[in-house]
Amino acid sequence: MSVEQKGGGGQHALSLFGLFLFLVAMPFFLQMGGGRWLLAEVLPGQVPHGSLAIQSLRTEPKDDEKSAAAAVWGIEDVEFQQKNAIHRNAESLKVTQEVLDKMKDFSYLKSNFYTVDARTALLEGDINVDEALSMDFSIEPTLEEPKVLIFHTHTNEAYADSDMSKGLEEGICGVGEELKRILEEDYGIGVLHHMGVYDVVDGVGQREGAYERSGPAVEEILKQYPSIEVCIDMHRDGIAEDTKLITEVDGKTCAKVMFVNGICRLNKDGQAEPVTWLENKYIKENLAFSLQMNTLAGQNYPGFMRKIYLNPYRFILHYMPRSALIEVGAQTNTKQEALNAMEPLAKVLAEVLLEDTP
Missing domain, CATH: 3.40.630.40 (Zn-dependent exopeptidases)
Structure with missing residues (x-):
């Protein structure tokens, strides 16, 4: 019984230490684009996966790079000749x-x-x-x-x-x-x-x-x-x-x-x-x-x-x-x-x- 209590206390201490590390790291994680990664779990199917996901985590793309969305969808690569919507009654x-x-x-x-x-x-x-x-x-x-x-x-x-x-x-x-x-x-x-x-x-x-x-x-x-x-x-x-x-x-x-x-x-x-x-x-x-x-x-x-x-x-x-x-x-x-x-x-x-x- 005493062994189980001691083991439980050690796990509790480790959990507190882990929580401390998580709280310390969180601001740096968010600054590096981690907010988008967290949101990816909320919006499945709407953010890049695999190798493209790494590129998309940058908060501000460089001027000579496409946006994260364009990297996946190619929206900057295609120009469709659409008839503009006009007004009618x-x-x-x-x-x-x-x-x-x-x-x-x-x-x-x-x-x-x-x-x-x-x-x-x-x-x-x-x-x-x-x-x-x-x-x-x-x-x-x-x-x-x-x-x-x-x-x-x-x-x-x-x-x-x-x-x-x-x-x-x-x-x-x-x-x-x-x-x-x-x-x-x-x-x-x-x-x-x-x-x-x-x-x-x-x-x-x-x-x-x-x-x-x-x-x-x-x-x-x-x-x-x-x-x-x-x-x-x-x-x-x-x-x-x-x-x-x-x-x-x-x-x-x-x-x-x-x-x-x-x-x-x-x-x-x-x-x-x-x-x-x-x-x-x-x-x-x-x-x-x-x-x-x-x-x-x-x-x-x-x-x-x-x-x-x-x-x-x-x-x-x-x-x-x-x-x-x-x-x-x-x-x-x-x-x-x-x-x-x-x-x-x-x-x-x-x-x-x-x-x-x-």
Whole structure:
């Protein structure tokens, strides 16, 4: 008994000594960029891994070096010729004046259109409703070249009845293929559907770091196909097993759909701080793009859209103004429910992307 007590006292002393060393070293650790390393544990999949991680820990990059974000994503290497968003009347977006008036109230807008992750913050100046709903995201439809890119950072996401042994088409990739079919057949919008796998490493499922792996591939696709003006990263959400995200649209049971926006901002003790190494010059346009589609869906298909989800990440939304991360249902939905959701989703997309919809 006495031996155990003595051993316990020695361990206690060692623990106190270890704590002392940790407290002494912490200021130096933070000055050397350790704060970013700590945050990396909070924001998995949004900071560099491996050898690039060392480079990204520098607080201030040298003038002749790219930023940490550019080292991973290559955002300084690619210049896409995008048609600038121009203003149009909200009426052309088919938004009623009653809805528009309500949305101009920030409290109403925030509570009815957004779910804000506790790690970030939506500020009143982030969204000017008149400006957001008047941005023109229209494109010239064609089947001669791709105008829309659909990809899946989490390629292996599946539904309740998916048999993934039959192939990726059993999961979220099959849903992306259905959206491609409808956009091309019904709306004449050429789509490139990329099914590269980024959530598996060496044969083992690995979601952490998936965005670092999908980012360079998306960049290469955009270099190869400069005609692409819309980027859609399509996912399937994960929720409590006793919850099911369903609604009825035109007599069909559909999985509910949710847009996700990363606003590159952290809520630290009530203060909003930018995540400076996650660059995205299109945050305002990304927010407007999802808000337009969510607003139209709310009018045309009540209950179809969940609230737009905001968090500190960037995801793959920084390459162009017309970028969206879309969650189609969850693991509790059936594959058919997710497939059924593509008709109303395609209609909403087409209403925003086309001057005239069929």
